Amino acid sequence: MHNSIPYGKQHITQQDLDVVVKTLKSDFLTQGPQIAAFEEAFAKYIGAKYAVALSNGTAALHLCALALDVKAGQKVITTPITFAASANCVKYCGGEVVFADIDPETYLLDISAVKKLLENAPKGTYSGIIPVDFAGNAANLEKFRQIANEYGLWMIEDSCHSPGGTFIDSNNKEQYCGNGNFADLAIFSFHPVKHIACGEGGMITTNDKKLYDKLLFLRTHGITKNPDLFINDAQWAAGNTSNNVTQYPGWYMEMQTLGYNYRLTDFQAALGISQLQRADEGLKRRREIAAKYAISFENKDWMFGQSGNVTGHAYHLYVVEVKDRLELYNYLRTKNIFAQVHYIPVHLMPFYKQQGYKIGDFPNAETYYSRCLSLPMYPTLTNEEQDFVIECINTFYTQ
Numbered sequence: 001m002h003n004s005i006p007y008g009k010q011h012i013t014q015q016d017l018d019v020v021v022k023t024l025k026s027d028f029l030t031q032g033p034q035i036a037a038f039e040e041a042f043a044k045y046i047g048a049k050y051a052v053a054l055s056n057g058t059a060a061l062h063l064c065a066l067a068l069d070v071k072a073g074q075k076v077i078t079t080p081i082t083f084a085a086s087a088n089c090v091k092y093c094g095g096e097v098v099f100a101d102i103d104p105e106t107y108l109l110d111i112s113a114v115k116k117l118l119e120n121a122p123k124g125t126y127s128g129i130i131p132v133d134f135a136g137n138a139a140n141l142e143k144f145r146q147i148a149n150e151y152g153l154w155m156i157e158d159s160c161h162s163p164g165g166t167f168i169d170s171n172n173k174e175q176y177c178g179n180g181n182f183a184d185l186a187i188f189s190f191h192p193v194k195h196i197a198c199g200e201g202g203m204i205t206t207n208d209k210k211l212y213d214k215l216l217f218l219r220t221h222g223i224t225k226n227p228d229l230f231i232n233d234a235q236w237a238a239g240n241t242s243n244n245v246t247q248y249p250g251w252y253m254e255m256q257t258l259g260y261n262y263r264l265t266d267f268q269a270a271l272g273i274s275q276l277q278r279a280d281e282g283l284k285r286r287r288e289i290a291a292k293y294a295i296s297f298e299n300k301d302w303m304f305g306q307s308g309n310v311t312g313h314a315y316h317l318y319v320v321e322v323k324d325r326l327e328l329y330n331y332l333r334t335k336n337i338f339a340q341v342h343y344i345p346v347h348l349m350p351f352y353k354q355q356g357y358k359i360g361d362f363p364n365a366e367t368y369y370s371r372c373l374s375l376p377m378y379p380t381l382t383n384e385e386q387d388f389v390i391e392c393i394n395t396f397y398t399q
């Protein structure tokens with residue numbers, strides 16, 4: 001029997017282990033120098049001005065929604081083909097999630113479906129939009145920005161699947177996912193199956209200094225230690241001593257807004273930095289794997305669609321849409337190949353059905369769900385393993 005082949009897998013090297021151990025032996029386990037170094041390196045890699053490291057991608061989404069002042073009753077548009085967290089961040093703040101269908105070719109939020117929603121409602125009905133670079137395929141954020149501007153919407157890019165992914169803008173310029181040129185905020189996840197693994201971890205990138213400052217507050221309980229920002233006076237802060245005090249005492253800090261503890265640890269950040277150094281290498285290998293799948297499954301009559309060989313795609317996932325998906329999934333399991341389904345449409349999760357969504361609302365998303373399967377895709381997948389996956393799939397359809 002072949003070794004088990006999952007759909008995604010982390011890659012931990014000796015260097016990764018060494019930097020984590022070194023950090024564990026240092027003076028800082030959390031919020032030490034590795035955090036700032038990871039933020040700086042990540043912002044540079046993505047091409048954004050600012051980055052804020054967080055405990056996971058869901059926390060990143062929550063803080064984005066808070067920073068953009070999502071409030072009860074506000075309506076925000078997103079795709080049903082994503083992980084539930086892309087939508088849930090709106091619910092955390094009391095907002096309302098409005099789904100729009102996907103484009104059946106790219107599997108991304110369909111901009112024409114979004115336009116239709118916006119055109120059919122009075123201006124001001126919607127507050128924001130959350131496009132997702134699903135599977136690693138970069139959404140054309142320039143186009144989304146145009147309609148966001150027209151309708152006064154903010155935009156969060158969910159780039160969890162796409163560090164290193166790009167699209168070409170109308171000036172023929174390559175735009176990196178999360179670079180902050182179009183979205184107000186972008187988020188990433190460092191869950192083990194993602195490109196960069198920290199165990200758990202997340203990042204927000206932005207070019208907006210005001211939002212960046214707000215995020216720093218929200219990440220740590222809404223507390224600041226910066227004397228320039230203090231609201232209470234120094235005399236009181238010092239304990240109302242009889243001496244005339246103009247400087248705040250060293251212990252002093254202020255909680256000025258309701259925040260959270262969404263911090264990443266220093267040893268996770270050290271792992272992130274080390275992983276980031278291999279990000280391009282991993283991306284190259286993911287693209288090679290995708291190119292081989294794409295060519296192997298070309299013109300197969302049991303194939304309705306596939307991720308394909310797309311320039312700029314970051315290939316977190318390689319998706320095929322196939323006939324007899326359930327049977328193929330079960331067959332592959334007998335061969336120790338653990339393909340996966342991404343995603344069950346979020347609008348049909350019982351939580352969102354309670355809010356009125358029902359089967360038939362988004363036909364493209366639902367058809368996609370009935371036939372999609374994510375094949376093994378990770379940098380350490382060997383040629384021999386990929387050949388075995390392809391051979392098993394071909395055998396299944398020809399036996």
Ligand SMILES: Cc1ncc(COP(=O)(O)O)c(C=O)c1O
Binds near residue numbers: 058085160161
């Ligand atoms: C598209 C998308 N958004 C958000 C998240 C949430 O990230 P995390 O698992 O780090 O909380 C994920 C993770 O699976 C994801 O795939």
